[in-house]
Amino acid sequence: MARWEPNARGRLEQAALDLFSERGFEQTTTAQIAERAGLTERTFFRHYADKREVLFGGSRALEEVFVDTLGGTPETAAPIDAMASTLETVAAFFAERHEFARRRQAVIMANAELRERELIKLSSLSAALAATLRRRGVKDPAASLTAEAGIAVFKVGFERWVGENGERGLADFLRESLDELKVVAAGA
């Protein structure tokens, strides 16, 4: 019978990021991650399908937060305002996660396969947001462009947030990036 391990997921995440940062993603095995976390490899596989999942385990939850929040905004709101309030909610998802996000980003940027996977997740997220906007009655190309704009703001704001020390929250960076996109689009 499986023993209950307090905060096994968090310990595995921490151990995985430590090892990925020290030796590189390719050179790290699931057995080493489990050992560093003081857990068995069996426990590792109860929580993650493979070592890549430690980095992407949150992607589905993130897409759900994005889609559910956007889908729940009032249909009377302009699409870009619906996206703005969605980004505020999404930012809360990353509260207390700055250090994890910063280290995860460094591991991903160092590995072509992981960068590809991150791009695919963002592309699938953009498609899900466009579909959600269409369901709310937004026509194309406005739906696709609002979704792409939201992802661009998220990407740029997120990268700036992980590049800083974490004192200012992600919401600030996302708001700033959206404001800047509006300024850019207005031709200033």
Next chain:
Amino acid sequence: MARWEPNARGRLEQAALDLFSERGFEQTTTAQIAERAGLTERTFFRHYADKREVLFGGSRALEEVFVDTLGGTPETAAPIDAMASTLETVAAFFAERHEFARRRQAVIMANAELRERELIKLSSLSAALAATLRRRGVKDPAASLTAEAGIAVFKVGFERWVGENGERGLADFLRESLDELKVVAAGA
């Protein structure tokens, strides 16, 4: 000595797209492409490193057109206006290429590996455009956001263009998408 084959590249492209569309990308070999084109496999490899390159052979040239054009816009132009005139020039790159682009898009959308490669090319293009804007004195996050906006407009406009019959040129679709992005960003 290599025999000169009139329009070998064009014939190989056409044959490759025909076969990819008929049998799928995975099921097609370079030998089959060469045979269908009435050329030898050796001739194929004089023009393309592998069968994937028939689809992505134009990516480097496209990035060059994007970067050279954006880099040559007057520094007094607002970044989004520099991007708008860059998109006009890029559209000319695709004149007479609607049928090829339409069929290429269908092949790429049907294959996960090819979709990934396309995303990576667009992401690298976005990074190159942001770097070009920074050299022109545009600060961040404006440089990154203008680049991402340009890519979003290109992607959405391009998809709409290949989805239609080719009577209207790509420039029209890119202009419309950029105008729509401006409307979206302004909160309409």
